[in-house]
Amino acid sequence: MIKQVNRKEQTQKRHRRVRLKIEGTSQYPRLAVYRSIKHIYAQIIDDTKGVTLVSSSSKVKELGLKHGGNVEAAKVVGADLAKKALAKDIKGVVFDRGGFLFHGRVAALADAAREAGLEF
Secondary structure (H helix, E strand, O other), X not given: OOOOOOHHHHHHXXXXXXXXXXXXXXXXXXXXEEEOOXXXXXXXXXXXXXXXXXXXXXXXXXXXXXXXXXXXXXXXXXXXXXXXXXXXXXXXXXXEOOOOOOOOXXXXXXXXXXXXXXEO
């Protein structure tokens, strides 16, 4: 009998494997990305203190997004996160894709954050 594993379990398994290697410090905090079907979320976390330093998502009203589940929304969220991080004097981060493939919305968010001035 073959054990059937669903997509969410596969993502969680990849995320656990990635988190064994990636840790955010005070000097280089972790940029964590989570994407759902409707929205995309990103936050910069200092794992040594267990504190979220900066966060942004497609649910934020000030960004003026109609649909949060597309590549354009991911670009806006990435640029907004980078702007907030630079305002708090955070220049370099470690990217945590959260078990998601570096493709589509996750890659768009990362590229937009890089273009806005974050280094990773």
